[in-house]
Amino acid sequence: MYSLEDTIAAIATPLGEGGLAVLRVSGKNAITSVEKFFDGKQKLSLAKTHTAHFGNFTDGKGNVIDEVVTTIFLSAKSYTGENVVEISCHGSIFVARKILEILLTNKIRLAEPGEFTKRAFLNGKIDLPQAEAVADLIKANSEIAQKCSFSQIKGELSSQTKKIGGKILDLCSMLELELDFVEEDYQFATKEKIVSELNFLIGKIENLLASYKIGRFYRDGVNVVISGIPNVGKSSLLNALLQENKAIVTEIPGTTRDVVEGELLLDGILFRFFDTAGIRETKNIIEEEGIRRSYEKMAAADLTLIVNDSTDATNDCSDVSKINIPNITHQRQFAKSAENSLPWISCMTADGIIRDTAKLSDFNFETKKQITVFNKVDLLSDERQNKLRTEIEHTNLDYVFVSAKTHLGIIELQKKILELTVYENGEIANVSVLTNTRHKELFGKIQECIKNALNGVSEEKTTELIVLDLRSALNFIGEITGEVTTEEILNNIFSKFCIGK
């Protein structure tokens, strides 16, 4: 059985060089144990909670290991709900390890991964969704990701989930009344009322589920693929976006053979750009492989930038169908596919290339978001530009005119990228969203149950069957809020941590 009696310690900062390293000690004897090795003005066991104390950390035999600052957190107000001491020492691996070694000789044992958080949970300081959020926060790689996890730590997801659960429970009770009090003269819920309540729930959960995608953007970042035929300036665009020379740029079509990657923070969100090989028919095996990889990236992208050379001779503005269509595709496709707002990709599909690529054969490009980028506008006369603009306005494509060379339109492109991914009404969507895969999957199941219930109502299934679906939904709610706990859930949650958290 698990013991909370032990005092545990671990290095809480990443092992590597840094200005500081922090060790964390938690448990009944945390303060008294550290005190034995701490040589400072303040007696630690008499220190108030949330106070920091400067002094020397010694090996107990008079040898000073390092100058440290110890911070005391008493159990009532500490993270773990136990006495906690945090020791900040100089950021050398050797020093931190030495301090840890000394502590471990003194009836303190090394913490297991996630054990600090587990204790916080066991001591009732946080609930399960909060514990999960801690794991996410630790991994947060952008400001928004951090905000997201933080709102979950504060219990916002729990409270939203409980609200939904409360609604389902009300509905259940209404229906149960009809089953158990058949002889009483109660006013039972009408079918209309039940249908409207169920639809309300479906909408609510739909919103939450939709927020997962954004939540995932916050947490994992957004993948944007730069794609197009050779020599339209894809690599230049990457460099312009990143403001560094990441990709090799030449005038030779087909320079980029492999995928080049670069990261950029936009409004606190991490964007990962992938510059891919230009797509054309080729006999070159290396280039062919590069093109295959381009497709692969596009399939996994959250957003694709379709880059066109606006000066391309084939871009005869009098015939919009000729714009940006690679030679290998059927030109007639454009007019038709413009209606689908996916000119380029659908042409490719029609061409058969994608169908030949087994991995992509069943991939539905049409659901993918994309921006048509007209590059090299610095070389275009105003007249031609206006003409092109007028033509493209007739389609419902999202497009931007840029010059990778002069950086003209790059800001506009960035704005467009944000709009199509993480913005809602011109600003970053609410941070109170689903970010955790486990939660998302459970909400998916909840939604399924509610939809089943709704179907049941419209198919005039009897009440006890509809209630069965709602009760299943409640069970899943319980798995999110921690009211239904199984071993698997717990293990899953605490296994995500590394030592010292």
Add this chain to the structure above:
Amino acid sequence: MKQTKNKYDIIVIGCGHAGIEASIASAKLGCKTLLVTMSKDSIGRMSCNPSIGGTAKGQLAREVDALGGVMGKLADLSGIHFRMLNTSKGPAVWSPRSQNDRELYARKARELILSQTNLDLLEDSVDEILSEYSNEERKITGITTTYHGQINCSVLVICAGTFLRSLMHTGFSQTVGGRFGEKSSSGISPSLEKLGFEIGRLKTGTPPRIDIDSIDFSSIELQPGDDNPQPFSFQTEKIINAQIPMYLTHTNEKTHEILRKGFERSPLFTGIIKGKGPRYCPSVEDKIARFSDKGSHHIFLEPEGYKTNFVYVNGFSTSLPQEIQLYGMRTIAGLENVKMLRHGYAVEYDYFPSYQLKLSLETKLVGGLFHAGQINGTSGYEEAAAQGLIAGINAAHYVHNKEPFILKRSEAYIGVLIDDLVNLLIDEPYRMFTSRAEYRLLLRQDNADRRLTKIGYNIGLVDEVAKQRLDKKEEMITRLSQFVNENTIAPEEVNDYLKSQNEMPITQREPIAKLVKRSNVKLVDLLSVAHFESGLHLKGRIEKESIEQVEIDLKYDGYISRQKIDVEKFEKSENITVPESFDYTRVRSLSAEGKEKLSHIRPQTLGQASRISGVTPSDISVLLVYLHR
């Protein structure tokens, strides 16, 4: 009447619905049993509504029967009006209910008790409960009675109903007693209190009874019973009693106005009654006070038997002063000239909060002491009978040194009932509902025998005849399901029928099993179309039941399999055992209340722990982490 001895294996106190089942079960299981009652006339008396069954209660009554209890047979023998409730819903919530001839029910119960071998009957009052402390355990040793002195036993089952320090209220007048014209028992409660039991106080009530000859039937609605009355007992081939109708009328604003005038003399509203009453079966004054916007309430008029003038005024339970009761009733359609034969009253009584029990219904404090029925804070005859039966079985197991018999929540409503009693904090009379049973799609009244009869047979309660009946039925079910799965039916054979049922005709042969899934298609009809040649008389009761089983299994296949998966999940956490000696007080991270409740109830499994009221989800997570390290 056999001579009372001074030593029995088992003594059962009280001969209501719990006491009957407990004493007959223990006697049948070979234990020398003594049934003690304050009045032999009160055996099997229905104190309140002369009715068995109803939603969820009907399921309980069927389970008692399937396990080898007697309630179902008594109800069948004395039933004067049968109805299957909830038939517009699915079979999971169909619930049988009967109105019964009160005297006939009691007489049949008395006959059963008197003819049961191993069972003696004694009319006396229990003054004290005797126990001794040895080997670190307190054990029951016997009772002392007012007229027959000390009688020894190794097991005592208390089924005292509402008779412990009971007080009847009508207006401001109070009478000591647990039922109209009967005494109260004053010795048992203090005796148990001395042993360390916690005692609570509950209240219940009953409506007035009126003279059938004073009812004007011309202005009230007739409520006929079912055309084909369904028996409770799987052993009853057919209900042979003549069926008589019930009647429905309503209260009105005038009634409410008169009753409100009596509120100032209501023992309920003036705080004289301290015990908590059942929220689900409120008195009429409660209904008026709580649902003040409702201008009318149902009143069912239920004749209490063939040969009596007594009519039970269902829905009019009250403890208001007598004259208010009468004047109130006289404003109701059909009752303008009503003659009240007996006034309604409330009764307050002692109960012993049921968290003091083990799942076997043995008390935790005293070995060999069992509590069953209203003494545990339940309400209803069926809840009482179910507990009585389990207490009787476990009393016998105690005598024979056998493991306690415990039904799981996934096996029976009885399991749900007792699990709730032990784990929930019950502070109002507990009534069974179908919604309390998580797995109600599986725990149906129609399959009670398939769930429990074999178990009852292995215990020794179910006789050979009943066992063979089940075997025959199971065999028939197997054959039938095979038939419907293997045989198809042609469009020309079935399309006329399908059209008549408003179902789409078929274009090619279809398996019978598939057609049955349609909501308006009945298996029995398909079988007659398909010429199920088996020499079976499809009209016999076993045949009908078998067809019903196959039909339900097919029609609700998806839902039923889902519940079965849920049951597997449930049983997983039921299988995580908590060591008997687990020291909850040392687990700092448990909530204070959780710690207290867990230490008190000492759950046997993690699943049980999760159902204890006051134990929070995080307490369970904490336990889970602790137990799995």
